Amino acid sequence: MPDRVVGHVEEIAATLATQRPDLVGVYLHGSAVLGGFDPARSDVDVLAVVAGPEGESAQRRAGEAVAATAARCPGAGLELSVLTAATARELGDCRFEAHVNTTGAEPVIVPGAGAGGDPDLVLHAAVCREFGRAVLGPPPGEVFGRPPRQRILAAMAADLRWAIDAGHAAYAVLNACRAARFAEEGRLCSKLDGARWYLGRHPDDATVTAALTRHLGGGRGPSVERAVAFVQGSGLTGWATTGG
Incomplete structure (x- = not known):
């Protein structure tokens, strides 16, 4: 667990x-807890939980206060979602209080009032429940409910479709590997561990090897066409409707 990351999340918790x-509570998740965190390219992923909902102005003020810490982020940027205790426990329609993303040139702050739910919270909550680090508050297992398998698979499938549509070939291939591991073993893991798991079964797979090499900072990675063929060949995107 990178000390600088924990220290920054402690600052975020105090600010919130x-x-x-x-x-x-405030919880660190993502690559900082799953493994493979690289300050040059990894986001600092955080979930914060509050007792109940507030209005849009309060949501925006909280987001702006957190975004003001961006200059001290020890990674490629911060991705934070604030959700209520009820959403953390049950997910429901995945409504949120605020999103903060500082990975781009300018911080993006999205108040939850009037916005739809965020299905990405399903996978974030699942990872947080199992691996998250409580920087403030009770252990994550006491705050986050266990999402049903179908909802996790659907969230993984949606993420794969987004990656393909956005042309993020290596990201799509590595996430397909970790999704395949979850489908087979029911285990959540990092993109790196998912790729290594897949290569343990298919050591000559050039597409996964290229994606892993790219993720580790070398090579061009697979083409979008190869990534599409890999994801479609696995049938992973069908999980959103079939459940795998």
Whole structure:
């Protein structure tokens, strides 16, 4: 666990506490807890849980306060979602209080009031429940419910379709590998561990090898066409409707 990352999330927790007196907990998830965190290219992924909903102005103020810490982020940027305790426990329609993303040139702050739910929270909550680090508040297993297998598979499938549509070939291939591991073993893991797991079964797979090499900072990675063929050949995107 990178000390600088934990220290930054502690700063975020203290900042959020000044805006949301009902703050329940702040949890680090993503590559910082799954493994493979690289400050040059990895986001710092955080979920914050509050007792109940607030109005749009309060949501935006909290997001702006967190975004103001961006200059001190020890990774490629911060991706944070604030959700209520009810959403953390049950997910429901995945409504959120605020999203903050500082990976681009300018911070993006999205208040949850009036917005639809965010299906990405399903996978984030699942990872957080199993691997998350509580920087503030009770253990994640006491705060986050266990998402049903079907919802996790659907979230993985949606992420794969997004990656293909956006042309992120290596990302799509590596996420397909970790999705395949979850489908077969029921185990969540990092993209790196998913690729290594897949190569343990298919050591000569050139598409996965190219994607892994690209992710580790070398090579051009697979083409989008090869990534599409790999994902479609696995049938992973069908999970969103069939459940695998």
